[in-house]
Amino acid sequence: MSDVHESGTSAATGSTGTTPMVLAEGVSKSYGSHEVLKDITLEVKRGEVLCLVGPSGSGKSTFLRCINHLENVSAGRLSVDGHLVGYREAGGKLYELNPKEAAKQRRDIGMVFQRFNLFPHMTAIENVMEAPVTVKGVPKAKAKARALELLARVGLAERADYYPAHLSGGQQQRVAIARALAMDPKLMLFDEPTSALDPELVGEVLDVMKGLAKSGMTMIVVTHEMGFAREVADTLVFMDEGIVMESGDPREVLANPRHERTQAFLSKVL
Ligand code: ADP
Ligand code: MG
Secondary structure, eight states: OOHHHHSOOTTOSOOOTTSOSEEEEEEEEEETTEEEEEEEEEEEOTTOEEEEEOOTTSSHHHHHHHHTTSSOOSEEEEEETTEETTEEEETTEEEEOOHHHHHHHHTTEEEEOSSOOOOTTSOHHHHHHHHHHHTTOOOHHHHHHHHHHHHHHTTOGGGTTOOGGGSOHHHHHHHHHHHHHTTOOSEEEEESTTTTSOHHHHHHHHHHHHHHHHTTOEEEEEOSOHHHHHHHOSEEEEEETTEEEEEEOHHHHHHSOOSHHHHHHHHHHO
16 A cells, blocks of 8 residues: 555645645655655646756656656655545545546646647647547537637647648647647646757747746646746756756756756756
């Protein structure tokens, strides 16, 4: 049995204005004997942007996957908007959510991956409409109007009827962002959203993400784009081998990294 079942239940009380959007308290995650996340404690407040950086294999994607219910934590407590991820509290006890309940919790979280994974046989607007129509039962006309609004927001209104194959990587990624926004998430997770793009296409995606941050969206962004982190992030977290090595104001962390490993990593990406 993991610590999750045995620990207290005070965090699972639902959201209020001051509840952090994401709260990780001593979160660990192991695959067999390999401990990939080690005692992660961090908080993302409503409307904040946290940038997560670190070498390949340090556990960044695993952390996002835990937040997004794609993995269970092995120990510690992880909550989104005051609700324990994957668990429900009743009568002072914790119960694991069934797949249907977990899917419901996940709907509030938008995720954007390195590979955009658009449905290739659907146009841009059909991609954006898909989940609201099939998952939420939104009438097609309404979903279409909203999808067009979202495509306009990412600068692609005039590409609504294009298939992914006829869009650039940057445009496909912007459609993927619009698709995630169509479910009205309260939290957006980005896992290296610009890493697969040609350099000249990175800026247009980062600009959309900046706009989203300005609009007040709570975001966790795994990225190697330090300019973006410096400009947009409220907090920069440097993770190495599953440990939060450093965390703080991005300008401070970037100007005065305290740990040797942070310095070594930054010297490679800056
Ligand atoms: P990052 O995103 O920082 O590159 P990951 O979270 O993808 O790191 O991976 C962290 C570590 O966890 C790596 O050593 C990886 O091999 C391991 N890992 C990730 N997913 C699994 C899995 N499903 N089973 C076993 N090991 C995994
Ligand atoms: Mg990764």
